[in-house]
Amino acid sequence: MAQVQPSVQPKLVVTRFGFNRFAEQLNGRAAMVGFAALLAIEYITGQNPLAWMGLGIN
Template sequence: MTPIQPTTTPKLEEPKFGFSEYAERLNGRAAMIGFILTLIIEFVTGKGLLSWLGLD
């Protein structure tokens, strides 16, 4: 039995600069990582982010 091959080739988007779906997805992921890191810093140090940065 031979495997079934796809009939069309998927269109793969290459990374682009500027406002594109790829750039927005990457920006969202970076924001999520930054938010989680902020929560970890606050949990580990026992201070808020502004206090940790010396702005409080």
């Protein structure tokens, strides 16, 4: 006996809140940008990031 398929597909709402794939990808990309910026600051100033912010030994 063949099953009848529905004629209309439900529209699923894709949420962008909470723990989901989009949030994890965005967080990972932001972390990579921040790490690259940290390396650039260290290269340009010649100081480590803590010393650059005034929290470490120069």
